[in-house]
Amino acid sequence: MEWLERNVPKLVLAPSFVAILIFVYGFIAWTAWISLTKSRLMPKYEIDGFGQFERLFAAPRWDVAMNNLFIFGGLFIVISMVIGLLLAIFLDQRIRAEGVLRTVYLYPMALSLIVTGTAWKWILNPGLGIQETVRGWGFESFTFDWLIKPEMAIYTVVLAAVWQASGFVMALFLAGLRSVDTEIIRAAQVDGIPNHRIYSAIIIPTMAPIFLSAFIVLAHLAIKAFDLVIALTNGGPGYSTDLPATYMYAMAFSRGDLGQAASSAMVMMGVIFAIVVPYLYSELRPRRDH
Amino acid sequence: MTTNTLLRWGLYAVLILFAAFYLMPLFVMLTTSLKSLEEIRTGGLLSLPREITFAPWAEAWSTACAGTQCEGLRPFFWNSVLMAVPAVAISTVVGALNGYVFAQWQFRGANLFFAAILFGCFIPFQVVLLPMAQALGFLGLAGSIPGLIFVHVIYGIGFTTLFFRNYYVTIPQELVRAAKVDGAGFFRIFFAIFLPLSLPIITVSVIWQFTQIWNDFLFGVSFSGPGSQPVTVALNNIVNSTTGVKAYNVDMAAAIIAALPTLLVYVVAGKYFIRGLTAGSVKG
Amino acid sequence: MPILEIDHLQKAYGETHILHDINISIEEGDFLVLVGPSGCGKSTLLNCIAGLEPTTGGKISIAGRDVTGVSPKDRDIAMVFQSYALYPTMSVAKNITFGMKVRGVDKATQEAKLAEVSRQLQIEQLLNRKPGQLSGGQRQRVAMGRALVRDPRLFLFDEPLSNLDAKLRVSMRTEIKKLHQDLNASIVYVTHDQIEAMTLATKIVVMKGGVIQQIGTPAEIYNRPANMFVADFMGSPAMNLIPARVRAEGGATRIEIDRGQGDPLVFTDPVARDLPAEIVLGVRPEDIHEATGTAHLPDAARQSGGEVMIDVVEPAGADTFAVTHLGGKPVTARLRAESAVRPKQMFPLAFDLSKLSYFSPKDGQRLN
Numbered sequence: 001m002e003w004l005e006r007n008v009p010k011l012v013l014a015p016s017f018v019a020i021l022i023f024v025y026g027f028i029a030w031t032a033w034i035s036l037t038k039s040r041l042m043p044k045y046e047i048d049g050f051g052q053f054e055r056l057f058a059a060p061r062w063d064v065a066m067n068n069l070f071i072f073g074g075l076f077i078v079i080s081m082v083i084g085l086l087l088a089i090f091l092d093q094r095i096r097a098e099g100v101l102r103t104v105y106l107y108p109m110a111l112s113l114i115v116t117g118t119a120w121k122w123i124l125n126p127g128l129g130i131q132e133t134v135r136g137w138g139f140e141s142f143t144f145d146w147l148i149k150p151e152m153a154i155y156t157v158v159l160a161a162v163w164q165a166s167g168f169v170m171a172l173f174l175a176g177l178r179s180v181d182t183e184i185i186r187a188a189q190v191d192g193i194p195n196h197r198i199y200s201a202i203i204i205p206t207m208a209p210i211f212l213s214a215f216i217v218l219a220h221l222a223i224k225a226f227d228l229v230i231a232l233t234n235g236g237p238g239y240s241t242d243l244p245a246t247y248m249y250a251m252a253f254s255r256g257d258l259g260q261a262a263s264s265a266m267v268m269m270g271v272i273f274a275i276v277v278p279y280l281y282s283e284l285r286p287r288r289d290h
Numbered sequence: 291m292t293t294n295t296l297l298r299w300g301l302y303a304v305l306i307l308f309a310a311f312y313l314m315p316l317f318v319m320l321t322t323s324l325k326s327l328e329e330i331r332t333g334g335l336l337s338l339p340r341e342i343t344f345a346p347w348a349e350a351w352s353t354a355c356a357g358t359q360c361e362g363l364r365p366f367f368w369n370s371v372l373m374a375v376p377a378v379a380i381s382t383v384v385g386a387l388n389g390y391v392f393a394q395w396q397f398r399g400a401n402l403f404f405a406a407i408l409f410g411c412f413i414p415f416q417v418v419l420l421p422m423a424q425a426l427g428f429l430g431l432a433g434s435i436p437g438l439i440f441v442h443v444i445y446g447i448g449f450t451t452l453f454f455r456n457y458y459v460t461i462p463q464e465l466v467r468a469a470k471v472d473g474a475g476f477f478r479i480f481f482a483i484f485l486p487l488s489l490p491i492i493t494v495s496v497i498w499q500f501t502q503i504w505n506d507f508l509f510g511v512s513f514s515g516p517g518s519q520p521v522t523v524a525l526n527n528i529v530n531s532t533t534g535v536k537a538y539n540v541d542m543a544a545a546i547i548a549a550l551p552t553l554l555v556y557v558v559a560g561k562y563f564i565r566g567l568t569a570g571s572v573k574g
Numbered sequence: 575m576p577i578l579e580i581d582h583l584q585k586a587y588g589e590t591h592i593l594h595d596i597n598i599s600i601e602e603g604d605f606l607v608l609v610g611p612s613g614c615g616k617s618t619l620l621n622c623i624a625g626l627e628p629t630t631g632g633k634i635s636i637a638g639r640d641v642t643g644v645s646p647k648d649r650d651i652a653m654v655f656q657s658y659a660l661y662p663t664m665s666v667a668k669n670i671t672f673g674m675k676v677r678g679v680d681k682a683t684q685e686a687k688l689a690e691v692s693r694q695l696q697i698e699q700l701l702n703r704k705p706g707q708l709s710g711g712q713r714q715r716v717a718m719g720r721a722l723v724r725d726p727r728l729f730l731f732d733e734p735l736s737n738l739d740a741k742l743r744v745s746m747r748t749e750i751k752k753l754h755q756d757l758n759a760s761i762v763y764v765t766h767d768q769i770e771a772m773t774l775a776t777k778i779v780v781m782k783g784g785v786i787q788q789i790g791t792p793a794e795i796y797n798r799p800a801n802m803f804v805a806d807f808m809g810s811p812a813m814n815l816i817p818a819r820v821r822a823e824g825g826a827t828r829i830e831i832d833r834g835q836g837d838p839l840v841f842t843d844p845v846a847r848d849l850p851a852e853i854v855l856g857v858r859p860e861d862i863h864e865a866t867g868t869a870h871l872p873d874a875a876r877q878s879g880g881e882v883m884i885d886v887v888e889p890a891g892a893d894t895f896a897v898t899h900l901g902g903k904p905v906t907a908r909l910r911a912e913s914a915v916r917p918k919q920m921f922p923l924a925f926d927l928s929k930l931s932y933f934s935p936k937d938g939q940r941l942n
Binding site for chain 2: 005008009010012013015016017019020023024025026027028030031034043083087090091093095101103104105106107108109110111112113114115116118119120121122123128129130132133136163167171220223224226227230231234244245248249252253258261262264265266268269272276277280
Binding site for chain 2: 621624626645646647651652653655656657659660661662663664672673676677720
């Protein structure tokens with residue numbers, strides 16, 4: 001009884017502990033293991049070295065996927081941050097109807113990426129979408145057919161993703177702007193420092209942690225982005241808009257190539273590792289709550 | 291003064307332009323869903339419907355074909371409800387208890403475990419997709435709604451634990467001490483003191499989990515069977531269905547139907563929605 | 575039988591020792607105050623007594639029963655916390671009766687106890703409010719009410735007044751003292767405020783770095799501090815600690831103190847003492863007297879006069895504090911309000927030789 005009383009907290013955590021251990025860390029280990037074997041349709045468990053990774057890096061489709069990840073990830077993160085920061089600063093100017101605007105900017109974040117993809121696929125389709133509409137206004141030669149151009153299609157994914165996430169970045173930055181000590185700002189105003197200098201020299205530098213977390217969240221979204229590509233381009237035309245996530249899925253469920261699926265998943269994991277681990281480490285390190 | 295007014299006008303112009311950018315897809319979806327196919331083909335993308343028709347909505351809801359099945363979104367919508375409600379409830383309860391332990395009943399090694407849970411929030415789910423498919427088969431849950439509930443609970447408790455832990459650390463530890471002196475135990479303290487304080491964070495957790503689970507596509511497409519597909523998977527199937535004429539109006543109606551629950555949650559409880567998003571990205 | 579006996583108590587986190595060999599014993603009706611600077615281990619000690627923190631060695635007995643390792647609820651104690659720790663979602667009445675409810679006390683007894691305690695503390699009109707709607711002083715009363723209904727063998731108070739403003743603190747202090755007298759309760763009380771310690775305690779434990787520096791009555795602690803730390807910590811303004819030289823002179827002790835310029839100040843303690851050549855002299859500000867005319871001087875201060883340079887004069891209403899420097903240290907004297915002392919002038923002061931403390935400059939321990 002005494003023992004039970006003392007150990008209740010541990011017992012309460014135990015199921016989660018076991019679940020996390022198996023379904024997160026155990027499964028990562030399993031995938032890592034499979035990525036080192038000759039598994040194809042069925043898992044094999046004899047370690048075979050890095051053959052799967054060699055095959056992966058030699059595959060032109062994977063090459064396209066990784067390239068797309070850097071194009072998509074880079075543009076998506078930078079554009080979302082710029083728009084988010086800009087909107088946050090603009091909204092911070094004692095704007096009328098700020099609440100309404102904020103709600104409008106942020107609502108896409110509540111939507112499923114499948115819905116976003118579906119909507120943009122319709123808007124961007126050259127036959128009846130934007131292109132046709134603008135032509136209908138009299139600009140006969142207007143072309144906006146990125147969706148069906150292999151070398152441009154990835155930018156439609158960027159467009160839709162920015163549409164979905166930039167409002168969220170705005171909310172993050174706005175919260176950051178509002179949390180800056182007003183006394184510092186007053187002191188700067190008394191010193192006669194112009195508004196744009198107050199932003200560039202005082203407020204934005206104090207928001208460095210928010211830039212970091214916005215970056216982490218966006219990078220994380222970019223690497224996991226799967227639904228959006230599926231709904232918007234389904235990887236096409238051809239496999240020109242493949243991302244590592246869609247590549248992995250194709251290998252796992254339509255090609256039946258477990259080894260390639262596992263090794264590509266491990267590469268994704270490695271990319272996220274490289275970004276998230278230093279972040280988590282710095283977040284957990286200095287903050288001691290007790 | 292005049293440059294100032296001009297700047298102000300410019301400011302509003304930019305803000306409104308962006309508002310238009312964010313609203314345009316919703317507007318297009320809505321107007322398209324209310325037009326007949328004929329009007330879609332002849333009218334512009336941005337024009338209002340000349341003649342409003344609800345037929346596409348009816349079709350999207352009950353007769354549109356997702357793959358070979360032509361029952362509309364309805365059965366899949368209910369699949370999503372049946373999946374989301376228990377998964378949200380279970381992951382929130384587990385997260386609340388976990389967070390309570392991490393915040394108020396620290397023990398040796400708890401911090402390490404918390405870091406491990408936190409890290410679990412960030413893994414790309416692709417890395418667990420293959421073994422989970424095997425495990426669900428092994429557990430007899432493959433292709434079933436309980437299987438999806440299980441998956442969503444497992445990968446949801448990281449975030450719910452984080453929410454509750456960060457909320458409960460702000461409650462002074464002396465409260466637990468006082469209650470211990472009063473003779474209350476672990477669960478008594480939780481139910482009598484912590485739970486009544488938790489409404490805001492429960493709301494955040496429920497909204498976050500509901501949005502995540504409802505909008506999920508990856509787990510749905512990977513682990514569901516023909517009878518257990520969630521609405522997002524069905525929507526994608528309807529849109530990509532190759533039978534017959536491409537019915538854009540039905541696609542848009544279906545997309546709005548699939549988006550409606552989370553959109554509604556956002557409109558009703560946007561404040562908590564934002565808190566969940568920010569709590570998930572910035573600790574504390 | 576002691577109501578609380580702490581026997582060779584140890585507490586350590588790994589290699590860091592929080593409490594070293596604590597031995598304390600108090601009787602029924604004692605008001606024990608644990609006092610010391612922050613981080614001295616006093617709150618940890620209180621939590622060990624409460625059973626809220628595990629100990630790593632030694633024994634704690636309450637009313638003759640060994641309670642080491644017994645959970646807090648079974649120790650027959652009640653506790654008042656620094657932040658009051660009122661349950662925020664419960665009304666005042668529910669806060670007070672929560673413990674009884676948990677222990678399964680019947681409703682009628684709960685009601686009776688609640689009525690009795692709320693009358694005693696004059697909080698009857700607050701019973702239906704939530705803690706958030708109370709002022710600091712009212713919260714303090716509710717927290718005490720929660721402890722009182724328990725009717726325990728031992729009350730534990732963890733800095734209960736530190737969150738109140740200065741004025742309220744003084745009046746609540748008086749109330750706690752009155753409560754103690756009325757109930758003849760046994761109390762262990764933690765504070766960092768030495769005035770609270772002096773006014774409330776029947777017994778004081780001064781702690782530093784997890785080690786007990788001195789245990790004694792307030793008078794003992796004040797008049798005969800065991801070492802320079804206690805001398806400096808207890809009393810406000812603090813005891814003057816003045817480096818001095820000593821020479822044995824027949825049946826008496828000759829003491830020399832540097833005045834900064836000119837001859838040292840010299841006087842003779844009529845008692846022969848075995849002291850090292852270098853000492854630190856401890857003298858309370860009120861034991862330094864104005865030596866203009868000798869009429870009001872205590873006998874023991876008559877032969878110890880000397881002119882000193884006054885640096886600062888601080889009138890404080892009832893008293894006037896004069897600050898000079900002796901042996902290289904600032905020295906404060908508490909003089910009469912109407913004293914003629916002026917800054918930047920020489921002024922005659924005299925020490926009350928019967929009240930002097932002598933400390934070793936090496937280890938700070940008391941020598942007399």
